[in-house]
Amino acid sequence: SARLGYYWVLRAFELTYGIKENPIKLDSPLGKEAILVVESDITSTHPIFGLKFLEAKAQGSNLIVVDSRRTKLARHASEFLKIRPGTSVALLNGIINYALKEGVHMSLWGTAMETTTQVPEPEEFGVEGLRELEASVKDYTPEKVEELTGIRKEDFLRVAELFTKASSRLICLTVGAAENHKGLETVLAAANLMNLLNEPPESLQVPADYSNTFGAWKVGSRPLADGLDLYRMLYGPGNLKALYVMGEDPLVTMPDGGTIEKTLKALELLVVQDIRLSETAKLAHLVLPAAAWVEKDGTFFNAEGLAQPFKKLLNPPGEAIPDWQIIRNLARVMGSELGNIDLATLRAEISNLREEEGDRRRRFVPVEFSLKEQVSEEHPILMVTGNLMQHSGALSVMSKSLSSVLSDAFVLISEEDARRAGIEDHEFIEITSRKGSAVIKAKVTDEVREGVLFVPVHFAHAKVNYLEDVSMDGSAHPVPVRIAPRR
CATH class of the missing domain: 3.40.50.740 (Rossmann fold)
Known part of the structure; x- marks a missing residue:
């Protein structure tokens, strides 16, 4: 499973920070003025780590959660932005563009230049590829970010200012085989932002899925x-x-x-x-x-x-x-x-194990956002997969105690989508993608945004993974599906 997730995280750190490791620190959220959690349910996938985010929030950190569903962490957030799944690269590129236009990076790197048109050479700035990065994000205006992500312009600008102008920052996201909406590009975009803001590798926390x-x-x-x-x-x-x-x-x-x-x-x-x-x-x-x-x-x-x-x-x-x-x-x-x-x-x-050494050269690696899988009239809804706190992989469903809490597959569906499809709460529905079909019990909720389904991956009988395609290049994408009641 590392080849589907963790490998790409390490690849991103090597490309952007010049290191062949992923420096995880469980107490890293503490003391940060601004924390950005990107499309990740960290309190479920890594509960002990998740507690540190809640502790940081209680101590005064601005906790910004961006997700397509209202997770436990989102309910405790200072700012919660409900994003279209799989569009966080567009959001991160937009924040980079905002920081460049505001000149935030100049003061952080001790550069006396007043405008971003006077771009310093790499040896002066400290990270290679600034010109290329600036060219790659120039079209990610607040209006474009709203169009791509569904996040309102005014909400985007408020969060972009809050995060980039904080005195200390942290970004956290998870990447793994169970999650189909984040991948290599997401980690690269996050690393680009933190490099621009002169933050060390430890400021980007991407824990392994297991x-x-x-x-x-x-x-x-x-x-x-x-x-x-x-x-x-x-x-x-x-x-x-x-x-x-x-x-x-x-x-x-x-x-x-x-x-x-x-x-x-x-x-x-x-x-x-x-x-x-x-x-x-x-x-x-x-x-x-x-x-x-x-x-x-x-x-x-x-x-x-x-x-x-x-x-x-x-x-x-x-x-x-x-x-x-x-x-x-x-x-x-x-x-x-x-x-x-x-x-x-x-x-x-x-x-006696020792970490492999990288060249320690920091670089920007521009990432273009593109929707790998488009919704259509035939498949108008995006299916997002992920983990639950009660289970880990497929093995934990064998536990009688854990299964006494949660023993069956389900799909979270918005009230709007359920009403449109004639689906009632707790009835079985058929989910169909280009790869196949699955029958799962529906839970109608306001936790997910309209046009999005969330399905946990732990239950073998549901065959959720039969609905998904595999990405060979580290990219990730939610699956376009259609839904109908199974009566």
């Missing part, structure tokens, strides 16, 4: 230069004869489930190593039972990248053993001895 995603990436779980990446493995039927899946359920958690299903069914050999019989495992030729976290000694990486060892509490059932032992045993059977590997050896290797 700690396991973060940890797997940090220990080097990624394709070699000449290896196949996730796209060529899962979205190219016929590219592979065999596939080994470990601790992942791509048939449920990754977009375009229909294509993934065809790929998996075409394999000569599918091996799944997991703690449960997942939807992907049900298609496997061989399932290897792995021990769950409570059944083994191991190491977690937290959101800040801190390695945290933990101890086994229970014995694993049946033939289940820790993942690393399965891999070691498999290597031996295949005639490839990995050496004298044990838990102590692996932990020592983790403790």
Whole structure:
């Protein structure tokens, strides 16, 4: 899942800040005069981190939330702007244009020039590509931002001034496989703004969607230069004869489930190593039972990248053993001895991990906003996907305690859209995209704006990911759909 989200975050930081890391600090919201949260339900996806935003607001920070639905954080915000989903790049470009026209960046960089027509050279300004950035955002006027995002001109100007003229600032957003409305371009646009305002990399907080995603990436779980990446493995039927899946359920958690299903069914050999019989495992030729976290000694990486060892509490059932032992045993059977590997050896290797060095050169990377998927008469509504606080990925739905709180899929729909389509609260509706259809129970609410659906991704039976297409370039886009009551 890192290849669909976290990889692109790291790529954006390398392009704009010249670093090959994503510096997450859980207390970063504290003490900031202005905080901008962009299309992200941070109190649900990262609850502990989310509490810091609420704490900062209580201490006097101006908390600005921009989203297509009224989240918990939005209800506590100083300013809440209801945006069309997937248009935050246009908003960020508009704020950059505002800052340039107001000359905010000149005073921040200690430049004595009075107008933005006198653009300093890169070595004078401190960030490469200022001329190109200015040219790329000049058309993002307040009027254009209103047209693209649905945010009123006066609201945009108020928030742009509040954020750019604050003494200290923070932008936060999340990017992951579960969210289809933010991607590489969003992170680049946010980094451009913070570079313009002379803020350090820590002022842009983009936490990984899951700690396991973060940890797997940090220990080097990624394709070699000449290896196949996730796209060529899962979205190219016929590219592979065999596939080994470990601790992942791509048939449920990754977009375009229909294509993934065809790929998996075409394999000569599918091996799944997991703690449960997942939807992907049900298609496997061989399932290897792995021990769950409570059944083994191991190491977690937290959101800040801190390695945290933990101890086994229970014995694993049946033939289940820790993942690393399965891999070691498999290597031996295949005639490839990995050496004298044990838990102590692996932990020592983790403790010696070092971040890759970048060139530390700050650059502007202009980003043009474009709607990848347009609504039409046939598909007039945009479907946004995301996470809920009660669940994480697809695994947590196996928990009886969590499922006692929330056990079934649903779709949030505005009162206006429900009335127009003849849909009543709590009735099942059919959602149809260009890729397929799904039947889900509707919740009619004022939480989402007109023309937008929100659907959580956790429930395998709903097959929400079968409605989505996959992006190969790090971009993200809500899915145009049509809706109808299922009676």
